[in-house]
Amino acid sequence: MDRYDFYLDKCKLPVAPGKLQIKVNNANDTVTLINEGEINLLKTPGLTDIEFECLIPQTGYPFASYPSGFQGASYYLDCFETFKVEKKPFQFIVSRAAASGQTFFSTDIKVALEDYQITEQAEEGFDLKVKVKLRQYREYGTKIVEIKEESSGGGGKLKKTRAESTVQPSKPIGIGSDVIVNGQLHRDSYGGGPGQVKSNYRGKINFINHKGTYPYHVTTPSGGWLGWVGAKCVKGV
Numbered sequence: 660m661d662r663y664d665f666y667l668d669k670c671k672l673p674v675a676p677g678k679l680q681i682k683v684n685n686a687n688d689t690v691t692l693i694n695e696g697e698i699n700l701l702k703t704p705g706l707t708d709i710e711f712e713c714l715i716p717q718t719g720y721p722f723a724s725y726p727s728g729f730q731g732a733s734y735y736l737d738c739f740e741t742f743k744v745e746k747k748p749f750q751f752i753v754s755r756a757a758a759s760g761q762t763f764f765s766t767d768i769k770v771a772l773e774d775y776q777i778t779e780q781a782e783e784g785f786d787l788k789v790k791v792k793l794r795q796y797r798e799y800g801t802k803i804v805e806i807k808e809e810s811s812g813g814g815g816k817l818k819k820t821r822a823e824s825t826v827q828p829s830k831p832i833g834i835g836s837d838v839i840v841n842g843q844l845h846r847d848s849y850g851g852g853p854g855q856v857k858s859n860y861r862g863k864i865n866f867i868n869h870k871g872t873y874p875y876h877v878t879t880p881s882g883g884w885l886g887w888v889g890a891k892c893v894k895g896v
Contacts, residue, residue, distance in 0.1 A: 662756045664724070665713070667772075668749035670738040673723040673730070676711040679753065681766070683707050707768060707795040709751060717785040732787050739789065742772040748796035750861055752880065762883060767861045771796045795859075830895030832875065836864045842892025844885055845873050854886055861896070 663675040684705030691697050715736075719729040742749060753766040770793040778788045832838060840860040846852025848871025857877075862885060866876035873887040 661758055662754075664752075664754045665711075666750070666752040666754075667738065667742070670735065671724070671726055672713050672735070673716060673725055674714045674720075676713045678711060680710045681707060682709075706797070709768070709770065709793040709795075710791065712788055712790045714783075715787040715789055717787070732785075735789075736777070736787075739772065739775050739791075743775075750880075751793055752861075754879070754881075764855065765860075765879065767880070768859060769796045769798075769861070770794060832864060832867075832893060832895045834864055834867060837896050838862060838864055838875070838877065838893040839896055840877055840888055840893055842888050844877065845887045847871070848873050848876070848887045852886075857885075857888075864893070 665672040665675055684707065686702045686705040688700040688702065689697055690700060715732045716723050717732050719725075723729075748769050748771050751766070751768050751770045755763040755765060757763070773792040773794050775792065776790040778790070780788070830836070838861070840857040840862055843856045844854045846854065848868040850872050860877075862877040862879055863882070864875050865878050865882070865884075868874050868876075868887075871887065873889050875890065875893050876887050877885045877893070879885060
């Protein structure tokens with residue numbers, strides 16, 4: 660039987676949703692020129708939106724999956740509430756595997772819970788349905804920049820400060836490190852067998868070969884091997 664596993668941080672949904680929508684939003688601008696008509700100014704894509712509706716059983720159905728034994732609906736509702744109350748981002752992961760054991764591409768995005776809607780229907784008995792909306796979360800930070808200006812009257816110096824956004828520095832990478840991968844995977848550390856391209860994928864490092872062109876070997880969060888990537892394609896988190 661084919662498997663779809665949905666994780667919100669460490670919370671695994673008992674029943675995989677029947678439909679998953681992932682929308683990569685546009686941030687491009689359209690400008691009209693006098694002689695050339697409209698042109699498209701390409702910019703970094705906007706934040707990705709994710710929507711799905713999941714079933715939360717109140718009974719241990721045979722088609723439901725529980726890593727540590729049956730959990731009632733209150734466990735999952737507490738997870739959703741915690742994501743909102745604590746106001747912290749978390750990893751949204753979808754793993755896909757065929758009945759033969761073959762694994763397909765996975766989804767791994769850092770997100771924030773935008774909103775969720777709980778529905779109870781008579782035909783569902785005591786089971787709940789929860790409609791979930793997630794939005795991609797991008798790391799950011801601020802630093803203070805001091806600007807010194809000479810006064811025109813020959814007096815003292817005027818100091819100004821402003822906040823400037825900056826990317827958080829990467830943590831040192833070693834075996835066992837959690838990393839964000841943006842780049843192409845390879846079969847070996849020297850560039851052989853180029854394969855999938857990962858974007859904002861959260862994985863782990865299990866081998867390092869500094870002699871290779873692609874020195875870091877990446878696995879899934881659970882340890883499944885993926886491939887080798889270049890040093891510029893990984894960031895420690």
